[in-house]
Amino acid sequence: MAIRSKYMVIGWLLLISGFLSLAAENYVFFDENEYELSFTASKEFELEGETGDLFFDAKCSAWSFGRLKVEAQANGEWKTVTSVAVTEDYKNYGPFRLNKATTKLRFYTEPGATFFKNFKNIAITEAHYIEVRDTLPVFSEKERRFEQSITVHYAHIVRPISVTSKHPDFMILQPTETVGSSDERDSCTICVLFLPSGNVSEGVIEVTDGRDTLLVPVTGVVNDTTYQFIYWNQNFNTLHVGDVVPLTAIASSRLPIEYNLDDTETVEVRDGCLVAKKEGLAVLSAEQSGNSRYKPAAGISAYVSVSLVGLSATAADNVVLFPNPTHHYFEVRSDKAISEVAVIDFSGRQLMAVDGGGAKHVTVSVSHLTAGVYMVAVKGNDFYWLRKLIVY
Incomplete structure (x- = not known):
């Protein structure tokens, strides 16, 4: 009798657990x-x-x-x-x-x-699905580049969505990796860049969560192939001495990129990588001079900020610049002593430098500067901090 009761209890528990699992769906x-x-x-x-x-x-x-x-x-x-x-x-x-x-x-x-x-x-x-609703092709005459925006709607996906291109002439600009998972319904925009290496003008973008898969046909425009442009999306504001970073600029012509530095003591380009040598600030430019078929591409520049190894990441987070945008002046406040505040234009030229004197609050006048976009570099004994400043 005891054995029968035992099995009856187990049976009821299994039945109840089955109903609970169904209810959870x-x-x-x-x-x-x-x-x-x-x-x-x-x-x-x-x-x-x-x-x-x-x-x-x-x-x-x-x-x-x-x-x-x-x-x-x-x-x-x-x-x-x-x-x-x-x-x-x-x-x-x-x-x-x-x-x-x-x-x-x-x-x-x-x-x-x-x-x-x-x-x-x-x-x-x-319902769980991934589907495309809208596609919007855009050709930029100024930059000689073709982009296509795709709006994807999804519902009850089981894991983050991955987006991949099935042809090397089409590059995913956005999202760069995956789209976050959703318990209900949401949408995302995929931006595809067309880099023509020949006469290929059609490709396929795969959007999948591992259960549902959507194949989106994309079309490029093979326009005047004598023009080329450079695509480059890297940030060098958080390098430390000793870091080696592969450089990823790509020319639409697929011709090799030429990198130039205004300061080879702070960083250097070696075997396609950027090597941080000492703390400081430099400007790195990517260029492509063209050949008998392609015209030179417009160069792209990026700021490179190198700090000492082991600096606290919160050092930069505790620096505040205000007001921004500004017309007459700006202030810099930090939890740590400031040794110098410099204003740099986008060619990499230092326009002015103010001695911080170890203070934690420095005011800088910019009333003499013409309206435009500048970079502010804040230096301390153990940190560098770089931000964009708009003067109107």
Whole structure:
């Protein structure tokens, strides 16, 4: 008797845990009733909301043959979802993907089937999908570059979405890695850059969460190929002495990039990498001089700030510059002693430098500067801090 009670308790626990796991799922439809079909009978269900995956349990009576078939109606059209050969014991079938616009579901036995088919626990999850809504091609005459913006909508994805290009002439600008996962519905914009290496003008972008996959065709414009441009998206504001950073500038012509520095004592370019040698500030430029086919590309410059190894990352976070934008002056405040505040233009030329004298609050007048965008470099005994300043 004790043994029987023990197994009864275990059975009830398993049954309860099964119901709890079902309750934890988000279903747009769930019916735990048992239904029986004989010969060519059918059973229909009305559905509401966007539908995802179908699951159900099914079995047949002894000596039965023939299959249990399922159809779904979406946009007024019936289509077969699945056809399963059921056995004498209940088994779970699924998942079977439904059109998210499914409004009716029908179970029936195929013609010629004998005896009975039973099914129960019909469950349909919320819709999960990745789909493209809008594409917007943009050609920049100034930069001689072609970009395409793609708006992707997704719902109930299972993990972050990854975006990859299936052709090297198309580069993903945004998002650079993945799109965060979502329990409900959201959208993201994918920006694709076309870098023509020849006459290829069509490619494919894959958007997937590992379960749903969307292939988006993209088209480039092969315009005047005598022009070229440089794409470069690197930040060098947080280098430490000894760092070696691969340089990633790319010319649309695929010709090699030439890098130049205004200060080779602070950093140097070696074997396609930027090597930080000592603390300081430098300007690195990427250029492509062209050849018999391509005209020279417009150069791109980037600031390089190198600090001592082991500096606290919070040192820069505790520096404040205000007001910005400004017209007459700006102030710099820091938790640490400031030794110098310098203003630099975008050619890398230092326009002025104010001695901080070890103070934690320095005021700098810029009323003599013409309106434009500048860089402010704040130096302390153990930190460098670099920010953009707008003077109007």
